[in-house]
Amino acid sequence: MKIQDYHEFLEEILIPEETLKKRIGELGEEISQDYEGRNIHLICILRGGVIFLADLMRHLKVPHTIDFMAISSYGLGARKTTGKVRITLDLKEDIHNRDVLLVEDIVDSGYTIASVLELLNTRHPKSLCVCTLLDKVERREIDVPIHYRGFEIPDKFVFGYGLDIDEYYRNLPFIGAIKPDLYNPEE
Ligand code: IMP
Ligand code: MG
Numbered sequence: 250m251k252i253q254d255y256h257e258f259l260e261e262i263l264i265p266e267e268t269l270k271k272r273i274g275e276l277g278e279e280i281s282q283d284y285e286g287r288n289i290h291l292i293c294i295l296r297g298g299v300i301f302l303a304d305l306m307r308h309l310k311v312p313h314t315i316d317f318m319a320i321s322s323y324g325l326g327a328r329k330t331t332g333k334v335r336i337t338l339d340l341k342e343d344i345h346n347r348d349v350l351l352v353e354d355i356v357d358s359g360y361t362i363a364s365v366l367e368l369l370n371t372r373h374p375k376s377l378c379v380c381t382l383l384d385k386v387e388r389r390e391i392d393v394p395i396h397y398r399g400f401e402i403p404d405k406f407v408f409g410y411g412l413d414i415d416e417y418y419r420n421l422p423f424i425g426a427i428k429p430d431l432y433n434p435e436e
Contacts, residue, residue, distance in 0.1 A: 251300060255408075255418050264400060264424040269382075272399050273301070276309060276380065277308020280397060281349070287366035288312045289373075290347040292340065293330070294365065295319040300411035300419065301382045301399075305352065316340045320361065334364045349374040354411050355383040358390040366393070383407065383424065 280289070288311065289433060294301040308315060319338035349369065356362055369377055380397035387404045389392050402424075408414045409421030 258427050260426045260428045261292045262423045263426050266422040273304050274308050281310040287348050290349050291315045291318050293352045297411045298352050302352045318374045344372050344374045346375045348376045351379045353381040357385045357388050362393045363391050401422040
């Protein structure tokens with residue numbers, strides 16, 4: 250497969266690098282204040298959230314640990330969530346009695362976060378909050394609590410800064426929107 254230049258997909262840059270940096274700094278500040286005196290256990294859902302996690306944690310002034318889990322919500326080429334998620338990689342550590350902060354790249358329909366929260370709650374953390382970089386509010390189908398939100402974005406398929414188009418382009422330093430004719434491909 251030949252990887253095309255991202256300019257062929259890019260409709261517009263929705264959030265430039267500098268804007269991301271500034272907002273993530275603010276989120277780090279806010280989270281540090283809220284969790285003062287406590288330790289945070291950050292849980293990142295692979296793979297989209299890794300770049301956000303890596304940047305966010307460097308703005309935290311409170312002690313924190315990290316762990317990862319992976320779930321599958323999309324098939325390759327599909328642009329819509331199914332409403333069902335499957336755990337493909339579970340956490341390494343027990344979260345019982347810990348202050349857990351879930352770090353996500355994007356909340357769309359809300360099904361992913363809803364299922365993950367339901368699952369994590371069965372393990373009885375002391376607290377469980379959600380931090381998402383992006384929120385596609387218009388597309389929400391199930392109500393989910395979001396405690397920290399980087400940006401509200403319109404109903405566009407986005408990529409870059411951890412988010413992929415069929416697994417590629419996660420390295421781009423900005424959030425870009427894909428051209429609308431490529432948003433809901435027939436496959
Ligand atoms: P939800 O279950 O519909 O809320 O979908 C959340 C997941 O879908 C995210 O964690 C992403 O992996 C993926 N996703 C949703 N929208 C986008 C997008 O615009 N670009 C890339 N991935 C997305
Ligand atoms: Mg994700």
